[in-house]
Amino acid sequence: MKASELRIGNYILMDFFSANPDEPHRVIAKDIANIVRYKNKIEGVPLTEDWLVKFGFKKLKNSGYHDSELIYWSLNDFSLYVGYNGSINLGYEGGEYHECEPVNDYEIKYVHQLQNLYFALTGEELEVRNEK
Amino acid sequence: MKSNELMVGNYVHVNGGLITVDDIISDYGINMHHDCWLHDLKDITPIPITEEWLQKFGFLEVPIDHPIPNNKSFEKNALHIKIYSSSDIKKIWYNEMVIDNNYYYVHQLQNLYFALTGQELTIKQ
Numbered sequence: 001m002k003a004s005e006l007r008i009g010n011y012i013l014m015d016f017f018s019a020n021p022d023e024p025h026r027v028i029a030k031d032i033a034n035i036v037r038y039k040n041k042i043e044g045v046p047l048t049e050d051w052l053v054k055f056g057f058k059k060l061k062n063s064g065y066h067d068s069e070l071i072y073w074s075l076n077d078f079s080l081y082v083g084y085n086g087s088i089n090l091g092y093e094g095g096e097y098h099e100c101e102p103v104n105d106y107e108i109k110y111v112h113q114l115q116n117l118y119f120a121l122t123g124e125e126l127e128v129r130n131e132k
Numbered sequence: 133m134k135s136n137e138l139m140v141g142n143y144v145h146v147n148g149g150l151i152t153v154d155d156i157i158s159d160y161g162i163n164m165h166h167d168c169w170l171h172d173l174k175d176i177t178p179i180p181i182t183e184e185w186l187q188k189f190g191f192l193e194v195p196i197d198h199p200i201p202n203n204k205s206f207e208k209n210a211l212h213i214k215i216y217s218s219s220d221i222k223k224i225w226y227n228e229m230v231i232d233n234n235y236y237y238v239h240q241l242q243n244l245y246f247a248l249t250g251q252e253l254t255i256k257q
């Protein structure tokens with residue numbers, strides 16, 4: 001992973017110094033220099049339903065589709081389309097049935113990608129609810 | 133500026149000169165490309181988005197449906213930016229989605245473009 005993908009506040013997995021490689025680490029300013037140096041020891045945290053719930057997203061049925069199993073996630077007018085194969089893309093709510101459609105084919109695979117997309121589009125940080 | 137707004141590779145001004153963010157050392161200072169000095173965040177100013185910057189990034193001017201003198205529209209990979217001559221407001225939309233957040237600065241545009249496409253927005257050589 002390149003340091004240019006990351007911003008202060010992002011959650012990543014890192015395997016150097018005292019970091020536990022299995023525990024998500026929240027990037028602080030002084031990490032960036034080390035991330036530049038140890039870029040091969042950095043991985044993204046896979047984006048899962050648990051993370052979406054922690055960030056406060058609500059799971060909604062994607063109306064307008066015949067497949068009743070199709071859902072999308074929403075938080076403050078920011079939507080995430082979930083494809084048939086479970087892939088997640090930025091979503092756009094519109095159309096006759098106010099269904100959620102993917103905005104593009106760029107898949108959001110990692111937590112830091114979602115954090116940066118949300119910040120870029122809303123100017124607000126995604127915060128984990130009730131984080132200890 | 134706040135340090136959490138910046139990413140490595142962002143363009144900003146320091147004392148009027150163009151600099152690329154190379155490293156973020158602390159919540160108060162950043163290192164810059166080809167420059168061993170630590171710059172205090174309070175000395176760093178964001179760069180306003182202009183037509184010239186859009187062209188440097190490879191945006192192409194596209195026709196406007198109802199042209200108004202000096203209003204211009206630019207596009208790159210489905211990211212559209214309309215610049216209004218009468219104000220600093222820039223309307224931005226991506227494919228069919230209008231983006232409501234206020235974008236005034238180059239580093240914001242760089243980070244938006246990367247977040248949407250996974251591609252870095254850099255100056256065309």
